[in-house]
Each structure stands twice: as structure tokens, then as C-alpha cells.
Amino acid sequence: MNKLPQYIAQIVAYGFFMFFIAYLSSSPEWNHTQPEDAMVKVSIRHPGKILGQCRDLSVAEIKNLSPNMKVPQQCPRERSPVRLRIELNNEVLFEESARPSGLQKDGVSTFYARFDIPAGNHFIKALLRDDANNPDQGYQLEKHIEVKPRQVLVIDFKDGFIFK
Amino acid sequence: MKSPVVYLQKAGKVVLNPIELLFSKIFTDKNNPFFHLGALSFFFFWIAAGTGLYLYVFFETSVAHAYESIEYLMNEQWYLGGIMRSLHRYSSAAMVVAVTLHLLREFVKGRYQGVRIFSWVSGVPLLWLLFLSAIGGYWLVWDQLAQYIAILSSELLDWLPIMVDPMARNFLNAEAMSDRLFSLLAFLHIGFPLALLLGMFIHIQRISYAKTNPPKQLAIGVGCALVLLSLVNPAASQAPANLDETVANVGLDWFYLNVFPLIELWGPGWVWGLLVAISGLMTILPWLSSHERKAIAVVDPANCNGCSWCFADCPYGAVTMKEHDFKKGHKQSVVNPDLCIGCGICAGACPSSTPFRSVDELITGIDMPELPVKEMLAQTDAKAKQLKGDKPKVIVYACECGAPTQSLQRDNVATISLPCVGQLPPSFVDYIFRNKLADGVMVTGCCEEDCHYRLGNTWLEQRFAAQRFPHLRTSGAKRDLSVIWAGEQGAKLLGKNLDDYIQTLEQSRHVDDKRFVAGGSDE
Numbered sequence: 001m002n003k004l005p006q007y008i009a010q011i012v013a014y015g016f017f018m019f020f021i022a023y024l025s026s027s028p029e030w031n032h033t034q035p036e037d038a039m040v041k042v043s044i045r046h047p048g049k050i051l052g053q054c055r056d057l058s059v060a061e062i063k064n065l066s067p068n069m070k071v072p073q074q075c076p077r078e079r080s081p082v083r084l085r086i087e088l089n090n091e092v093l094f095e096e097s098a099r100p101s102g103l104q105k106d107g108v109s110t111f112y113a114r115f116d117i118p119a120g121n122h123f124i125k126a127l128l129r130d131d132a133n134n135p136d137q138g139y140q141l142e143k144h145i146e147v148k149p150r151q152v153l154v155i156d157f158k159d160g161f162i163f164k
Numbered sequence: 165m166k167s168p169v170v171y172l173q174k175a176g177k178v179v180l181n182p183i184e185l186l187f188s189k190i191f192t193d194k195n196n197p198f199f200h201l202g203a204l205s206f207f208f209f210w211i212a213a214g215t216g217l218y219l220y221v222f223f224e225t226s227v228a229h230a231y232e233s234i235e236y237l238m239n240e241q242w243y244l245g246g247i248m249r250s251l252h253r254y255s256s257a258a259m260v261v262a263v264t265l266h267l268l269r270e271f272v273k274g275r276y277q278g279v280r281i282f283s284w285v286s287g288v289p290l291l292w293l294l295f296l297s298a299i300g301g302y303w304l305v306w307d308q309l310a311q312y313i314a315i316l317s318s319e320l321l322d323w324l325p326i327m328v329d330p331m332a333r334n335f336l337n338a339e340a341m342s343d344r345l346f347s348l349l350a351f352l353h354i355g356f357p358l359a360l361l362l363g364m365f366i367h368i369q370r371i372s373y374a375k376t377n378p379p380k381q382l383a384i385g386v387g388c389a390l391v392l393l394s395l396v397n398p399a400a401s402q403a404p405a406n407l408d409e410t411v412a413n414v415g416l417d418w419f420y421l422n423v424f425p426l427i428e429l430w431g432p433g434w435v436w437g438l439l440v441a442i443s444g445l446m447t448i449l450p451w452l453s454s455h456e457r458k459a460i461a462v463v464d465p466a467n468c469n470g471c472s473w474c475f476a477d478c479p480y481g482a483v484t485m486k487e488h489d490f491k492k493g494h495k496q497s498v499v500n501p502d503l504c505i506g507c508g509i510c511a512g513a514c515p516s517s518t519p520f521r522s523v524d525e526l527i528t529g530i531d532m533p534e535l536p537v538k539e540m541l542a543q544t545d546a547k548a549k550q551l552k553g554d555k556p557k558v559i560v561y562a563c564e565c566g567a568p569t570q571s572l573q574r575d576n577v578a579t580i581s582l583p584c585v586g587q588l589p590p591s592f593v594d595y596i597f598r599n600k601l602a603d604g605v606m607v608t609g610c611c612e613e614d615c616h617y618r619l620g621n622t623w624l625e626q627r628f629a630a631q632r633f634p635h636l637r638t639s640g641a642k643r644d645l646s647v648i649w650a651g652e653q654g655a656k657l658l659g660k661n662l663d664d665y666i667q668t669l670e671q672s673r674h675v676d677d678k679r680f681v682a683g684g685s686d687e
């Protein structure tokens with residue numbers, strides 16, 4: 001191959017290489033969410049109630065315990081699964097039951113999910129049940145919210161629902 | 165029935181071979197980027213590492229100032245820091261391109277089985293480390309792209325039942341982010357590339373003379389292209405991250421972040437399944453199709469003088485030296501059967517592989533059972549006798565991995581095939597010229613820098629040029645010899661070169677005849 005056409009071909013090849021690298025480094029754009037939508041993030045970590053009853057230890061039983069382990073009661077460790085339900089404008093947005101973490105099922109139950117919702121006014125109802133022995137008792141919050149386009153609304157929980 | 169892998173390789177060759185041929189025409193064989201993809205990967209890694217060190221000096225590992233510190237480099241120090249940042253990013257992108265092509269090429273050319281299994285399998289975790297290194301880097305910029313991949317990455321990791329608290333809770337909103345997490349990310353973005361470098365070092369351990377630097381001309385070319393690209397189209401950050409707002413559109417790096425849209429489309433479980441399936445498939449690929457293993461080199465202690473030339477030339481470190489079995493104070497070659505690929509380059513290096521030895525039977529110090537040196541000599545003698553016609557007679561030594569030799573069929577041409585042309589001892593060329601068995605000798609094999617067995621053609625060139633033992637000894641043999649590195653698809657080129665060579669020999673014969681006649685008339 002003659003030198004000049006070879007050099008021109010090399011420039012073209014390097015040009016293509018540069019274009020290929022530059023273009024795919026940031027294009028084409030990916031649409032993650034619609035700009036006119038808002039987002040609800042449900043993220044809750046909450047330990048369920050302990051399932052069993054605590055039992056008072058007898059004096060003899062306490063005596064048998066190591067000095068640093070003497071406690072008046074023995075309590076089971078297993079916790080109740082936690083049930084969470086989120087409704088948006090009276091339609092179920094999220095419903096899940098989370099088992100407690102840990103091999104002894106004595107840790108927290110966690111939830112995480114995100115949803116795109118249209119911006120504007122909405123009615124949200126959140127219910128959390130954390131005691132399998134009393135399935136009708138728990139936490140509930142009903143709220144009218146207004147979300148702007150691209151706003152992220154976080155639903156968390158600490159002694160009650162928190163909307164952030 | 166053939167394995168589907170074989171059909172895939174055939175289809176791959178149909179696509180790859182013409183592209184390689186085109187690039188050889190444009191860049192020459194020596195600088196063909198396809199022949200240096202592994203070395204180019206190293207080259208791009210070093211650019212990314214060097215520029216990364218500079219960027220780290222100015223980078224602030226905090227949520228509030230990470231973005232600003234990058235913007236400072238891009239705007240206030242565009243002439244150096246800005247170029248460094250762009251080079252860092254573009255060289256990383258170039259690296260994944262080089263690595264992907266390297267992987268595909270080795271597969272298509274069938275260079276991943278047998279002795280090469282170690283390099284292939286050790287390359288699989290390197291892909292993970294490469295992607296983890298790059299994805300970690302994108303987090304640090306803390307722009308909207310970082311926000312997007314932070315959320316998606318954490319959702320992907322949260323699918324695995326390993327953490328009690330979802331990692332995604334760290335990115336719920338702006339107040340959830342902490343500087344400590346940012347320090348961890350910076351640490352990971354240094355740790356993963358270091359692990360990658362260690363892995364790359366391990367990856368090349370089973371081969372001798374690993375090429376980790378591309379040829380100077382190619383390195384300058386791609387280096388300049390990246391610098392020019394950094395000047396013309398600086399790598400820009402997107403809008404700063406704001407976890408209180410959603411990310412709508414992101415300019416995605418499709419080289420490294422292609423998995424993230426899949427997380428959205430398929431969900432994390434399927435993506436994990438895909439990643440594990442691809443990694444697993446790649447790991448077991450060498451065992452999915454049959455591999456015809458060549459007979460390994462055999463050492464004959466009686467003829468091994470311990471020169472260690474075979475030890476120096478073996479491309480896979482299969483030959484080592486030990487105390488000689490019965491010659492005191494001498495060394496002797498030993499072949500590791502697990503590492504020997506059966507190329508015969510060692511036999512070509514052996515000084516006792518010479519047809520000039522006065523022995524009843526030519527047995528060499530290290531030889532190949534499939535084509536022993538004495539068989540090569542017998543073929544040379546026999547085929548030389550069959551040469552006919554008035555035209556100059558030529559003996560061609562052709563590599564089985566190079567161009568097909570059908571185009572060379574002529575009455576005045578004899579072809580001897582070798583597993584690798586590196587198996588040819590230069591003394592055979594001396595033998596043909598000195599004994600006038602033919603008027604010319606042609607040697608042909610894989611393209612320059614692309615020997616199927618890595619170094620056969622390189623070593624043979626160096627032996628012919630007296631840069632490597634054993635040398636070509638007959639004066640003028642180097643000049644009269646024709647060496648064509650045509651490669652698999654160079655049949656036409658080979659045929660044309662043979663015709664040109666025969667013509668040159670014919671012309672020089674006429675010149676010699678005229679000289680002879682002129683000399684006679686003087687007398």
C-alpha cells in the first residue's frame with residue numbers, strides 16, 4: 001500500500017476509534033424516569049414484636065446461671081414478621097410481609113421499593129402490622145400529599161410513619 | 165457432530181478475518197491493533213492509572229465537594245486536569261473495548277484451550293474487576309449519572325440476601341448520604357484497579373515474553389487519538405446529584421454501565437442470573453468442545469548438550485533445565501507435559517537439529533514426535549528430487565497455521581508443512597543452498613506479530629537475522645531466502661509473492677549466465 005493512502009486510512013481509522021469511544025461514553029441517553037413524574041420510595045426497617053411470652057425464672061434457675069448472666073426473666077427471641085401496605089388513591093401500591101432478619105429471626109424486618117407516580121395531589125394510606133399475635137393492632141396513617149415533578153417522597157417509619 | 169462452539173468460531177472468523185486483513189493493510193502487520201489487543205489493554209490501564217493518580221490529588225472525598233472538585237479541574241484547570249480527567253475516562257472505555265475484542269479474538273482463533281486454559285480462566289474474574297473499577301469511578305463524580313448508578317447498584321446488591329439493612333437506604337434522600345460512604349467508595353476505586361493489576365499479572369504468568377507494551381507507533385497513535393479526543397470532546401459531568409429529586413435522562417456510558425438498564429427492565433434477580441451464567445459459561449468454555457492436543461516435545465539426553473536455546477525460546481515456559489542425566493557438569497532440557505503446546509519451536513532452536521551432522525540417523529536433542537527433524541530432512545531430500553521444469557526450483561516451508569498452500573502448486577515448487585514455522589532449523593536453508601537442492605527457499609507462516617503459537621515467526625526472523633541462535637550460516641542465504649508472513653487469509657498474497665520470487669531468481673540466473681559468458685569470452 002502506498003504511504004499517503006495508508007496514512008489517510010490510518011487517520012480515518014483513528015477518527016472512527018475516537019468517535020466510537022466518545023459517542024458510546026455518553027450516548028444514547030437512557031430514560032430512567034419521566035421528568036413530569038415524582039417518585040415514592042418506601043424504605044422501612046422495623047423490628048416486629050417478640051412472639052412468645054417472657055417467663056419468670058425460679059430462684060433455683062437464677063442460681064444456676066453464671067454471675068454475669070443472672071436475669072429474672074427468660075424471653076424468647078423470635079420476632080413477628082412485619083406486614084406493610086401502602087395505598088395510593090385507594091389502590092394498593094405496595095403490600096408485603098417481611099420476615100425478621102437473623103438466624104434466630106430476632107432482627108429487624110426491612111422493606112425497600114420505589115414507584116414512579118404522577119406529580120400532583122394524592123391520598124396515601126399506610127398500614128403496618130408488627131405483631132402476629134394481635135393482627136388487628138398496628139400503625140396507620142392517612143395523608144393527602146402534593147408532589148412536584150421529579151420530587152422524591154420517602155416513606156419511613158420510626159414509632160410511626162414518617163413522610164420525608 | 166461438531167460442537168456449536170466450532171460453528172461460532174467459524175462464523176466469528178468470517179467476520180473477523182476480513183477486518184484484520186483491512187487493518188493490516190492500513191497499519192501493517194506490525195502495528196495491526198488486532199494483533200496487540202492484550203498489550204493495548206495494559207497500555208490503556210496505565211493511562212487510566214497515571215491520570216487517576218493526578219485526579220486523586222485534587223479530588224475531595226465528600227458529598228458536598230466531590231462534584232465541585234471535578235468541576236474545578238474541568239473549568240479552572242482544563243489544560244491539564246481537564247485533559248487528565250477526559251483521558252482517565254476515555255482510556256477506561258478504550259480498555260474495555262480492547263479487552264472485549266481480545267477475549268472474542270482468542271475464542272474465535274481457538275486460543276483458549278489446552279495450555280492456554282489458565283490464561284483464559286484467569287481472565288474471567290478480571291472482567292468483573294474491570295467493571296467494578298469503572299463503575300466505582302462513576303460514583304465518585306457524584307453527578308446525576310452517579311446518583312442513578314448508586315441507586316441501581318444498591319438495588320442490585322440488595323437482591324442478594326447478605327445484608328440486613330438495604331444498601332439503598334443510604335441513597336434515600338440527600339440527608340441519608342454520608343461522607344464516610346464516599347471515603348469507602350474512593351478506597352474501592354483504588355482497591356479494585358490494584359486487584360485488577362494483580363490479576364493481569366497473574367493472567368500472563370503462564371506465557372513467556374508476554375507482550376504488555378504495544379509497538380511504539382501504535383502506542384503513539386492511540387495515545388494521540390485519546391489526547392485529541394480529550395481536547396475536542398472533554399468528558400463532562402452531568403448535573404450535580406440531588407437525591408431529593410429523581411433522575412430523568414442520563415447520558416449512559418454504554419461500555420461499562422450497560423447492565424443498569426437491564427436491572428430496570430428485567431429486575432435484579434434476572435440480571436444476577438445473566439451475569440453468573442455468562443461468567444460460568446466463559447469459565448467452562450475451554451471444556452465445551454474437543455481439543456486436539458499435539459504430541460509434546462521429547463528430549464533425547466544423548467543429543468542434548470544443555471545449550472538452553474530451547475529453554476529460551478519456548479513461548480509457554482514448558483522447557484526448563486536440570487542436571488544432565490549422564491554428562492557431568494552439563495545441563496539438560498526437561499519438558500513439562502502440562503505446559504507443552506507441541507509447536508516445535510524448541511526443535512527449531514536445537515543446535516543438533518542440523519542436517520550437516522555426520523551421523524547414521526539424525527536424532528536431535530529435543531524433537532517433535534509428529535514431525536521429527538529426520539523426517540523433515542527426508543521430506544526435504546525427497547521433495548527436492550521431485551522438482552521439475554526449467555524454471556528456478558523452490559522449496560517452501562509453510563506453517564500449518566498460515567495461508568493455505570494450494571496456490572503454490574507448481575512443478576518447480578515443493579511444499580513442506582510444519583506445525584509452526586518456528587520448528588524450522590535455519591541449517592535446513594543452509595543445507596538446501598549448499599547442496600543446490602533448489603534455487604530458492606521460501607518460508608511462510610502466520611502474520612508478523614500474530615503467530616498462532618505466539619513467537620514462532622519472531623524467533624525464526626531473528627535466527628535468520630543472526631540475532632538469535634541458531635544462526636543462518638551460508639553467506640548470501642539471507643539475501644536469497646524469501647520470507648512471507650501471510651497469515652491465514654494470505655493465500656493470494658503468498659501465490660503472488662512466490663511468482664515474484666521465481667521471477668527474481670530467474671532474472672538473477674540470467675545475470676549469472678551473462679557473467680559466465682562474459683567471463684568466458686575474456687579468457
